[in-house]
Amino acid sequence: MENNMIMVKSASDFTIVVNVPDIPLHRTWKKRGAQYPVDRKLLLQAYYDPSVEYLFKEGMLTTNDVEFLKEVGLIEEDGTAVVTPLTELKLSCLI
Secondary structure, three states, X not given: OOOOEEEEEEOOOOOEEEEEOOOOEEEEEOOOOOEEEEEHXXXXXXXXXXXXXXXXXXXXXXXXXXXXXXXXXXEOOOOOEOOOOOOHHHHHHHO
């Protein structure tokens, strides 16, 4: 039987809440390193919500499930990470 759960880990020092009203997905990560299993189908549906996509693209939420990362386009088929360019706002925050 295929494992239908993906371990999602917080990489942020702040509390992260995922609450997608259209699907039954409600999770809270209270500290860095907190991990919770999330159903693969629900996570794939939730990923296309802009807020959940943002959390993964910015690295606030992570997972070691390579197949999931390939499906949503966070890593290439050859295993290299997709690089997102810095926006003016992000660049100004770093300076």
